[in-house]
Amino acid sequence: MGRAPCCDKANVKKGPWSPEEDAKLKAYIEEHGTGGNWIALPQKIGLKRCGKSCRLRWLNYLRPNIKHGGFSEQEDQIICSLYISIGSRWSIIAAQLPGRTDNDIKNYWNTRLKKKLLGKRRDSPQSRRLSINQDTNEETNGISPDASSQALSTSALERMQLHMQLQGLYNPFSFYNNPALWPKFHPLGDKVSPIQQTDANTIAATPVQQASDATMIEPSGQNLLPIKPNMPNPMNAYIHEDRNTSTLGFPSPSSSRTTLSMDNFNTNFNAAAVGLEDELHDLLYGKNECFGRQDKQQQTAMECFKDMNGEKESMNWWATNGFDDKSSAGTWDFASNLQPDLLQEYGLGYDL
């Protein structure tokens, strides 16, 4: 048979933790550890709390070296980079930010960072046509928000918006700025078939991609930063999906298994990281701040990503997040780990 029930839900206390409860829990764990069993822990120390609640309290609040609030500029960028690439995998994102908890990052993203990024373009007519305004339920590209939300998850939509912002910020030919391209890519237009049936390795450059190779002309006459043709996606090899269905609700492609060598991944990742980080910084803090802070910014970004690619830390990271290569002889199974919605996003403008 299985194990004993988790806890007696009728007799557990809910709501905010008192200082006494905190002290009990902290003292016990600091002395004895969790004992590998959160469920039994509250009974041992006389707390009328669910084991899961104890675990959450410890991890999010009582654990040593926890930082609250005051997110730095570079933390913002790391969060954004990772969110765009892997979505709301808060535990993975938190693993890259020492002292931060997944709950903290999740709250920070939902309450501030998301608005900071998505709000940038909301006022423009073009963005209004394409953006999904979840607060007001306003029409989106002539299609009801209800229908849109059925086709794409919130997370995928947000990430798509962010992608389009990054891609289209300085690019009048991009998908984002080119209504002629919208129906083809609209989630309701052709939401699955090209992706489901296409090998991850054979997705060709889209018209958007080709257009983005052209020299950029800024219609508004603003100063231009040089667009980065074929802006690589630093995370295209970073994507890991270990669930059977994507956020779109479609099964992940399981045929056509493609492998990606770690050497190639590291090279692509490092090269692309700088580009994406710069673009993100432009979005978050404005173009002007680019000048004079670029060296530091790039260094920061590279340090972050270097950690992932480096030695000891990176191996922990890879192992923790499913990239352990024990079973794949130093390669990462690209196709079997890739989400269709991510494929769709990256198929819009980036090389795969």
Added chain:
DNA sequence: AATTGCATCAACCGCCCAGGC
């Protein structure tokens, strides 16, 4: 001063997965 609306964040809920039985 009272009311309303908004922002923040700690905590809970429900689901999934790995592993014990």
Added chain:
DNA sequence: GGCCTGGGCGGTTGATGCAAT
């Protein structure tokens, strides 16, 4: 192989505080 549980995770809720009216 199937059932059950603990651990972990992401999404959501509700309490609280602050700002605007």
